[in-house]
Amino acid sequence: MSEKIYGLMAEFNSPGEVLRAAEKVRAAGYRRWDVFTPFPIHGLDKVMGYGNSLVGWVSLAMGGGAFLSVVGLIWFCNAFDYPLIVGGKPMFSAPMTFVPSYIMLIMGAAVGALVGMLGINQLPRLHHPLLDTKRFELVSRDKFVIVIGAQDENFCATETKKLLESIGGAQIAIVEDKD
Amino acid sequence: MADSVTNLEDLKKLAPPAELQRAPVVEGRPNLGALTDKLSAFAEGKTPLWWWIFFVPAAFSATVIFPVCLFYQVFTGVGVWGNNHPVMWGWDIVNFIWWVGVAHAGTLISALLFLTRQHWRTTIGRMAEAMTVFSVAMAGLYPAIHVGRAWFDWFMFPVPNSNDLWPQFRSPLMWDVFAVNTYLVVSSLFWFMGMIPDFAVLRDRSKTRIRKTIFSFLAMGWTGSAWQWHNYEKAYVVLCGLCTLLVFTVSSIVGLDFCTAQIAGWHATIFPPYFVLGAVFCGFGMMLVLLIPLRKWCGLESVITKKHIETVAKLTLVSGLLIDYIYLMEFFIAWYSGDPYERWVFGHRLFGHTYFVFGCMMYGINVGVTQLLWFKKVRQNLKLLFIIGLVINIGMWTERFVIVVGSLYQDFLPANWGKYMPTMWDVGLYIGTLGACFMLYLLFVKFLPMIAICEVKSATPQGDPHHPLGGAQKEAGHE
Numbered sequence: 022m023s024e025k026i027y028g029l030m031a032e033f034n035s036p037g038e039v040l041r042a043a044e045k046v047r048a049a050g051y052r053r054w055d056v057f058t059p060f061p062i063h064g065l066d067k068v069m070g071y072g073n074s075l076v077g078w079v080s081l082a083m084g085g086g087a088f089l090s091v092v093g094l095i096w097f098c099n100a101f102d103y104p105l106i107v108g109g110k111p112m113f114s115a116p117m118t119f120v121p122s123y124i125m126l127i128m129g130a131a132v133g134a135l136v137g138m139l140g141i142n143q144l145p146r147l148h149h150p151l152l153d154t155k156r157f158e159l160v161s162r163d164k165f166v167i168v169i170g171a172q173d174e175n176f177c178a179t180e181t182k183k184l185l186e187s188i189g190g191a192q193i194a195i196v197e198d199k200d
Numbered sequence: 201m202a203d204s205v206t207n208l209e210d211l212k213k214l215a216p217p218a219e220l221q222r223a224p225v226v227e228g229r230p231n232l233g234a235l236t237d238k239l240s241a242f243a244e245g246k247t248p249l250w251w252w253i254f255f256v257p258a259a260f261s262a263t264v265i266f267p268v269c270l271f272y273q274v275f276t277g278v279g280v281w282g283n284n285h286p287v288m289w290g291w292d293i294v295n296f297i298w299w300v301g302v303a304h305a306g307t308l309i310s311a312l313l314f315l316t317r318q319h320w321r322t323t324i325g326r327m328a329e330a331m332t333v334f335s336v337a338m339a340g341l342y343p344a345i346h347v348g349r350a351w352f353d354w355f356m357f358p359v360p361n362s363n364d365l366w367p368q369f370r371s372p373l374m375w376d377v378f379a380v381n382t383y384l385v386v387s388s389l390f391w392f393m394g395m396i397p398d399f400a401v402l403r404d405r406s407k408t409r410i411r412k413t414i415f416s417f418l419a420m421g422w423t424g425s426a427w428q429w430h431n432y433e434k435a436y437v438v439l440c441g442l443c444t445l446l447v448f449t450v451s452s453i454v455g456l457d458f459c460t461a462q463i464a465g466w467h468a469t470i471f472p473p474y475f476v477l478g479a480v481f482c483g484f485g486m487m488l489v490l491l492i493p494l495r496k497w498c499g500l501e502s503v504i505t506k507k508h509i510e511t512v513a514k515l516t517l518v519s520g521l522l523i524d525y526i527y528l529m530e531f532f533i534a535w536y537s538g539d540p541y542e543r544w545v546f547g548h549r550l551f552g553h554t555y556f557v558f559g560c561m562m563y564g565i566n567v568g569v570t571q572l573l574w575f576k577k578v579r580q581n582l583k584l585l586f587i588i589g590l591v592i593n594i595g596m597w598t599e600r601f602v603i604v605v606g607s608l609y610q611d612f613l614p615a616n617w618g619k620y621m622p623t624m625w626d627v628g629l630y631i632g633t634l635g636a637c638f639m640l641y642l643l644f645v646k647f648l649p650m651i652a653i654c655e656v657k658s659a660t661p662q663g664d665p666h667h668p669l670g671g672a673q674k675e676a677g678h679e
Contacts, residue, residue, distance in 0.1 A: 035671025036663060043426075059232065060397070060658035061429040062665050069426045074434035098358055098366030107370050117370050124378040124449065127442045131386040134442070135393050138435035142428045145420030152423065158404035160424050161397070163232035 027150040027198035028170040031190025039165035042188040053170035057160045079137030080130045087129025091122040150198045225659045227502040239653045242498045261635020269628035278348045280625045287608045287620035292346040294600040299339035305483020306332030311443035322655035329391040334640045336384045338633040372456035379453040398649035451475040464541035465607030481519040482596035488589030513579040520570030565595025
């Protein structure tokens with residue numbers, strides 16, 4: 022069993038502190054790092070340099086797909102495979118398909134939002150090196166944690182530790198990756 | 201970031217006068233750790249006596265009365281109910297609409313109030329969503345067994361069958377199948393997704409191995425990284441938008457079931473918005489009934505504050521007034537249409553010979569009792585609000601009874617008139633669904649995060665990175 026270093030972890034006490042610290046980590050040129058917080062922090066997206074999340078597009082694609090499939094399904098069922106005359110209306114028209122297709126758009130888009138969120142976040146995952154770390158359990162409580170990954174080009178156990186100390190990180194610890 | 205704010209005193213000077221300030225989402229300003237303890241305490245603590253007192257009868261009703269009434273009806277036929285010519289829709293449809301209605305306020309609170317950035321909804325959103333999920337499940341059951349031969353329910357889905365027939369997609373009854381199933385799926389997804397970060401909270405707090413395992417599976421490896429939150433927030437806002445659409449769609453479609461029929465009293469274009477508003481009104485009533493005792497018994501008075509309850513009461517008043525307007529409109533249109541059948545039906549709602557009691561109850565409660573909520577004293581009296589919530593639910597149940605039975609029992613031909621009386625199987629099934637819903641709700645309250653822990657934390661000043669208490673500047677410090 023080889024034990025590798027996953028990264029260095031530092032704790033902060035408030036969202037404001039961690040936000041300022043994150044700005045400095047970014048300014049120091051790190052790429053493979055992340056901030057772990059008990060709740061979403063306003064403004065962190067910008068600091069991390071995230072663009073618009075792709076979840077919306079996944080949702081739109083699945084919703085749109087569901088909409089069009091149901092339009093097709095209704096055409097197939099009521100106009101093509103077994104033409105059904107109801108009240109002398111045309112066999113197929115846009116308004117008649119709207120309501121079920123619209124409802125299934127909502128269904129498809131909702132499933133897309135959840136599946137997209139889980140997929141892009143690479144969830145579900147049964148194991149994560151950070152979840153082995155005892156102090157990390159406080160992240161879901163009241164601590165804000167910055168982890169700089171050992172895979173980062175700029176990572177250096179001593180220099181990175183100094184940076185984390187200089188930006189006010191407490192309880193700086195090495196996170197091990199037990200394979 | 202915080203350059204413009206030099207210290208806390210300056211910030212206080214900038215703040216509006218006391219009477220204009222917003223009440224805090226959480227009273228007492230606990231720090232984030234203490235808040236987490238408080239919000240997860242009930243799910244982790246010892247089961248209190250009151251929980252058992254409510255759980256045992258609910259579970260009895262859900263596991264004994266409910267299956268007995270359900271299976272007896274399915275094995276015997278719809279004839280065991282009071283439904284018969286001319287009143288072919290009875291308690292089954294009344295209860296269906298009632299349950300769908302109860303569900304709607306839950307979605308409205310959690311989704312629409314999220315989109316309008318009402319921070320107070322974070323404290324009651326989860327409880328509202330749970331109410332939605334369980335109520336829709338109960339609602340969905342009724343049409344499924346009302347068809348009579350429940351084992352043919354799969355005919356409603358476009359599945360190839362030996363008759364080579366497909367569903368008729370022009371019928372609102374068919375749209376109902378799609379709407380109710382979608383509502384159940386989407387509200388469950390929304391509820392579940394909201395709980396993922398809170399499952400992680402319970403996972404990290406768990407003391408026993410079994411709790412750890414269960415919540416680890418449910419949290420699915422959630423770490424709370426900025427990247428996860430980034431995508432999560434996007435998915436959440438998308439789901440909120442979709443759920444808001446559902447609030448306006450599902451009950452509209454139920455309304456269309458009625459207004460496409462020719463029956464006097466049903467054949468009105470106002471029905472879709474009428475049903476949406478009725479649903480929301482009824483659901484707010486149910487919210488009052490659930491929130492007021494639970495906040496006290498679960499020790500959440502500082503989180504679900506009196507101010508929040510008062511806001512729910514105000515929303516109840518608003519939706520009640522909209523409903524009152526629709527009642528007025530219904531009468532006006534019935535008179536203005538000049539249609540003798542319409543006039544007959546609406547006259548008989550209040551002055552008829554058989555079901556006028558229900559009509560009087562409906563208007564007395566939904567128009568009369570609702571007006572009490574104008575008074576601040578009433579809105580701040582929790583006991584009274586609880587009773588009003590309960591009464592509104594009864595009022596809205598009678599409204600559905602008046603619409604369904606009151607319109608059917610006297611249609612165009614007097615030779616066709618008849619009476620309707622529910623049987624014990626109607627009553628039993630209703631009690632059974634009530635029991636099942638409350639049993640599920642009590643289980644939810646006991647075992648799952650009943651308050652959106654992460655959302656509440658982010659709505660406090662300590663969770664705001666741009667607030668001095670959230671560490672916006674060093675010298676102000678934090679607790």
